[in-house]
Amino acid sequence: xxxxxxxxxxxxxxxxxxxxxxxxxxxxxxxxxxxxxxxxxxxxxxxxxxxxxxxxxxxxxxxxxxx
Amino acid sequence: xxxxxxxxxxxxxxxxxxxxxxxxxxxxxxxxxxxxxxxxxxxxxxxxxxxxxxxxxxxxxxxxxxxxxxxxxxxxxxxxxxxxxxxxxxxxxxxxxxxxxxxxxxxxxxxxxxxxxxxxxxxxxxxxxxxxxxxxxxxxxxxxxxxxxxxxxxxxxxxxxxxxxxxxxxxxxxxxxxxxxxxxxxxxxxxxxxxxxxxxxxxxxxxxxxxx
Numbered sequence: 001x002x003x004x005x006x007x008x009x010x011x012x013x014x015x016x017x018x019x020x021x022x023x024x025x026x027x028x029x030x031x032x033x034x035x036x037x038x039x040x041x042x043x044x045x046x047x048x049x050x051x052x053x054x055x056x057x058x059x060x061x062x063x064x065x066x067x
Numbered sequence: 068x069x070x071x072x073x074x075x076x077x078x079x080x081x082x083x084x085x086x087x088x089x090x091x092x093x094x095x096x097x098x099x100x101x102x103x104x105x106x107x108x109x110x111x112x113x114x115x116x117x118x119x120x121x122x123x124x125x126x127x128x129x130x131x132x133x134x135x136x137x138x139x140x141x142x143x144x145x146x147x148x149x150x151x152x153x154x155x156x157x158x159x160x161x162x163x164x165x166x167x168x169x170x171x172x173x174x175x176x177x178x179x180x181x182x183x184x185x186x187x188x189x190x191x192x193x194x195x196x197x198x199x200x201x202x203x204x205x206x207x208x209x210x211x212x213x214x215x216x217x218x219x220x221x222x223x224x225x226x227x228x229x230x231x232x233x234x235x236x237x238x239x240x241x242x243x244x245x246x247x248x249x250x251x252x253x254x255x256x257x258x259x260x261x262x263x264x265x266x267x268x269x270x271x272x273x274x275x276x277x278x279x
Binding site for chain 2: 003004005006008009012013015016017034035036037039040042043044046047048049050051052053054055056057058059062063065
């Protein structure tokens with residue numbers, strides 16, 4: 001069975017490539033029981049959204065809104 | 068890029084597409100922003116970054132005829148920018164100013180603080196639920212935390228993370244540009260994401276949402 005460290009590695013790689021069926025199954029089994037890794041998986045998606053928004057100037061737009 | 072050029076010369080409508088690429092100000096502006104963010108964090112200097120980006124864009128646009136589309140142009144601009152940044156860093160180094168730019172000594176690390184011997188989360192390091200990440204992205208203070216977290220990453224990790232997520236290059240392009248294997252890259256991206264995640268959680272999400 002996968003440990004949390006392996007699961008975080010797979011979640012990171014899922015941002016680069018399609019995981020294999022076996023990898024996806026093992027992930028699913030693990031996160032059913034592990035809320036930490038479940039949160040980690042969601043946060044990887046957020047991290048990408050945030051990085052891309054930042055690169056396109058979301059921080060400058062947020063500052064304009066504050067003023 | 069070679070592929071893109073071959074495609075361009077083989078397609079009859081390439082000429083008209085190139086013209087529209089140059090007049091696509093929205094695309095060019097967003098490209099400029101992405102490149103500027105990358106260069107600023109690499110050079111720790113917004114003005115030097117602006118110069119490097121301008122030069123790279125002008126250099127690439129001079130040759131815009133050779134490009135089949137947005138992706139090819141972006142790859143090309145980034146290749147030029149990378150060289151400009153390297154030049155600027157070398158000049159800085161000669162002036163003995165670059166000592167604080169690299170965090171290479173931290174590159175070798177293990178995650179024993181995060182995971183126990185069996186590879187499971189240490190109790191106090193387990194990722195928590197993030198309240199409202201979409202809301203955070205509308206707050207200037209969140210982005211200041213985000214930038215500080217990025218600046219805390221070891222140099223190599225920050226570079227590949229930004230190439231992947233700011234410039235949106237794919238794995239093969241990054242590996243070719245940096246001279247590493249895909250598995251090196253995956254390890255570096257994994258580490259950078261673990262660190263960024265932890266930093267954002269500690270510095271923002273665990274502190275509770277701020278009032279609007």
